[in-house]
Amino acid sequence: MKLGSSFELSLVPLIWSLFLSGILFVFNFFFPIVPDWLLTISVNLVRFSFIFPVYILLFDSYIDFKETRARRKSSKNKQMKDLENVAEINNRKSTNYSKEEDELFHKEEIKYYSKVLNNTPNDIDAYFQRGQSKAELNDNQGAIEDFTKIIDIDNNFVDAYLYRGYFLMLLENNKEAIDDFNQVIRIDPKNEVAYNHRACAKENLGDRKGALDDFNKAIELNPEFAMAYNDRGQMIFSSGDHKSAFNDFDKAISLDQESGPAYLNRGLCKNIDEDYQGAISDFTKAVTIDPFFTEGYGSRAISKININDYESALYDLNKVMEIDPEESQRGEALYYRGIAKHELGDYQGAILDFNKLIEFDQSNSDIYNRRGCAKMCLENYRGAILDFNKAIENNSTFSLPYLNRGLAKANLNNLTSACSDWKKASELGEESAVELLKEHGE
DSSP states (O other): OOTTHHHHHHHHHHHHHHHHHHHHHHHHHHSTTSOHHHHHHHHHHHHHHHHHHHHHHHHHHHHHHHHHHHHHHHHHHHHHHHHHHHHHHHHHHTSOOOHHHHHHHHHHHHHHHHHHHHHOTTOHHHHHHHHHHHHHTTOHHHHHHHHHHHHHHOTTOHHHHHHHHHHHHHTTOHHHHHHHHHHHHHHOTTOHHHHHHHHHHHHHTTOHHHHHHHHHHHHHHOTTOHHHHHHHHHHHHHTTOHHHHHHHHHHHHHHOTTOHHHHHHHHHHHHHTTOHHHHHHHHHHHHHHOTTOHHHHHHHHHHHHHTTOHHHHHHHHHHHHHHOTTHHHHSHHHHHHHHHHHHTTOHHHHHHHHHHHHHHOTTOHHHHHHHHHHHHHTTOHHHHHHHHHHHHHHOTTOHHHHHHHHHHHHHTTOHHHHHHHHHHHHHTTOHHHHHHHHHTTO
């Protein structure tokens, strides 16, 4: 409603009442025959005509106020709805969902923030949130593009450089990543995260000394920075010094008891020291913190295999494949599941797992040897010998295929050829082959 439109119309009766009253008074002046009651009505009519527009003006103002307040309320409701959408996004981030639900959510999040950006093209927070969701869906290049857009809007936005640098590093663009971390340090010289990430990029480029300096600087700036201890420990672990690495992982856990990667890494150190129960405890903590942590389940399965807990190991390996279906085709989990099945007497199941692995890698002697052993347990000695032949063809210094081929040949009553294989195995250091030779008078 447009303020003033009714007010203007209310002036019409005022004009007409003034006009008619004026004629009445002029007529009465020259011809005083007009009754008093008619003159009284005329005066009151003029008075009302003056007051009426004021009433109309006030009424218009009230209606306009109501409409304005309604518009503001509608706008505020929309803002509240937007805030509720954001709150829902943040709430979901702190909740455990299935992988499919998580992916669907991030797709919805991207759609939501894309809509926001259609209305407000320079909304930095929308680009930031959308970039993070793209990264959750492994669209690292898309995430980089969003963080680049933020930098175009504000070239001093520290977190945009940090995130872009991190995802550049994941795409193995380590030199460009270092440039971004340098920008962060230029803007904020005491940013420990930038030093830590730059250290990781330097390590990827083989600059271990530069990486160590940056890790140390990050810890100097923040002695309670758990990530820096964990990342420094990983570099030290990869150099072969698992004892020193253990200390860094232990420190990281003491500072952040929700660091799944630190528990995983400390567990790997315990595995090397053959503390399998301790390792299993750390891996269990890692997967409790992150139920989708495939490395945690896989590592725990290996420790369980080392203590002959094959049934439980099989559960963990199946869990890995449930979370990451690619592992069920050619991953490390498939290899260890084949071993666990073999030890549980499921020889045909083991063969099926080893078959899948061989489809992707025909050069792995160990897999051929293990499949040969499973075939031998099913009394398929000729099939087993073919696998042992392939294992030896791929690696002629691998002693076990000679030993096992000898056993298969012995079961086919070809003892002379079997002894020849056992002799070769013994030359390669296989002690059990020596015992077999003695047993058969060789």
